[in-house]
Amino acid sequence: xxxxxxxxxxxxxxxxxxxxxxxxxxxxxxxxxxxxxxxxxxxxxxxxxxxxxxxxxxxxxxxxxxxxxxxxxxxxxxxxxxxxxxxxxxxxxxxxxxxxxxxxxxxxxxxxxxxxxxxxxxxxxxxxxxxxxxxxxxxxxxxxxxxxxxxxxxxxxx
Amino acid sequence: xxxxxxxxxxxxxxxxxxxxxxxxxxxxxxxxxxxxxxxxxxxxxxxxxxxxxxxxxxxxxxxxxxxxxxxxxxxxxxxxxxxxxxxxxxxxxxxxxxxxxxxxxxxxxxxxxxxxxxxxxxxxxxxxxxxxxxxxxxxxxxxxxxxxxxxxxxxxxxxxxxxxxxxxxxxxxxxxxxxxxxxxxxxxxx
Numbered sequence: 001x002x003x004x005x006x007x008x009x010x011x012x013x014x015x016x017x018x019x020x021x022x023x024x025x026x027x028x029x030x031x032x033x034x035x036x037x038x039x040x041x042x043x044x045x046x047x048x049x050x051x052x053x054x055x056x057x058x059x060x061x062x063x064x065x066x067x068x069x070x071x072x073x074x075x076x077x078x079x080x081x082x083x084x085x086x087x088x089x090x091x092x093x094x095x096x097x098x099x100x101x102x103x104x105x106x107x108x109x110x111x112x113x114x115x116x117x118x119x120x121x122x123x124x125x126x127x128x129x130x131x132x133x134x135x136x137x138x139x140x141x142x143x144x145x146x147x148x149x150x151x152x153x154x155x156x157x158x
Numbered sequence: 159x160x161x162x163x164x165x166x167x168x169x170x171x172x173x174x175x176x177x178x179x180x181x182x183x184x185x186x187x188x189x190x191x192x193x194x195x196x197x198x199x200x201x202x203x204x205x206x207x208x209x210x211x212x213x214x215x216x217x218x219x220x221x222x223x224x225x226x227x228x229x230x231x232x233x234x235x236x237x238x239x240x241x242x243x244x245x246x247x248x249x250x251x252x253x254x255x256x257x258x259x260x261x262x263x264x265x266x267x268x269x270x271x272x273x274x275x276x277x278x279x280x281x282x283x284x285x286x287x288x289x290x291x292x293x294x295x296x297x298x299x300x301x302x303x304x305x306x307x308x309x310x311x312x313x314x315x316x317x318x319x320x321x322x323x324x325x326x327x328x329x330x331x332x333x334x335x336x337x338x339x340x341x342x343x344x345x346x347x348x
Contacts, residue, residue, distance in 0.1 A: 017173070
């Protein structure tokens with residue numbers, strides 16, 4: 001008798017798929033937990049500028065957003081290519097900002113109103129003219145805490 | 159109908175259902191966390207209140223024109239050098255005559271310590287690009303953060319971000335981040 005057994009011809013082996021649902025469920029739970037639904041569709045182009053000294057924005061329920069940038073391709077016929085302001089889901093004019101701030105302020109608790117932050121999500125190619133106007137409006141509306149939304153980068157490239 | 163023996167149901171479709179849900183959440187996920195530079199706008203000044211007159215040595219003037227060129231204290235400058243210059247201005251380590259004055263101030267944990275009276279004044283044109291503006295804001299913030307970090311490291315042996323609230327407040331008292339933005343001008347056109 002030989003010391004080494006003759007290898008038996010093994011029939012086509014299959015990996016058990018019984019654990020597949022477990023793996024998929026694990027992924028599923030991960031994504032379910034990390035998901036934050038987009039509340040607004042952004043109709044302006046957004047390439048945020050990079051910065052190294054960024055801080056995380058806490059308490060998202062106390063943040064209102066103002067989007068500024070060129071309208072997206074499918075809106076360009078209607079709104080042109082000049083940078084526009086978007087509040088909630090619609091394009092807006094400078095004068096609408098004050099009412100927007102007021103309505104955002106109504107939404108939160110009275111004792112938390114001082115913590116309200118306005119996050120400016122501005123495309124990096126926008127000229128400061130629009131932003132200056134927006135900032136003046138925010139000052140008039142008394143929304144003084146702002147946040148220049150930017151990406152976290154490790155160093156600034158030219 | 160008689161019950162099937164064993165009474166099990168096929169678990170193979172479970173994977174399909176899970177996949178379906180998985181794909182839905184994959185698509186719906188936005189992973190981005192909101193990050194940015196936080197600033198506080200000055201309140202609107204009523205009437206023609208000009209405020210206190212500030213000595214020239216206490217102001218660090220940063221101008222950005224419509225072509226995204228930088229002028230700091232009357233000299234053109236590259237944006238990469240801004241951080242070092244700003245740090246020098248805020249800290250004024252060798253008490254130079256043309257850099258800001260210091261005032262003794264009582265700060266918890268530090269006792270009486272000279273605090274700079276320096277203010278950074280940032281002025282930009284309507285034609286300045288937002289990208290450049292953020293770059294400059296970032297460099298100025300970096301200058302403050304580096305100084306705060308150095309001090310925090312020396313005093314508490316920790317980074318500024320890792321300090322508890324009282325320690326962090328004390329450091330922020332010594333290096334208060336004051337970036338003043340002048341009322342906008344329109345020189346270079348749009």
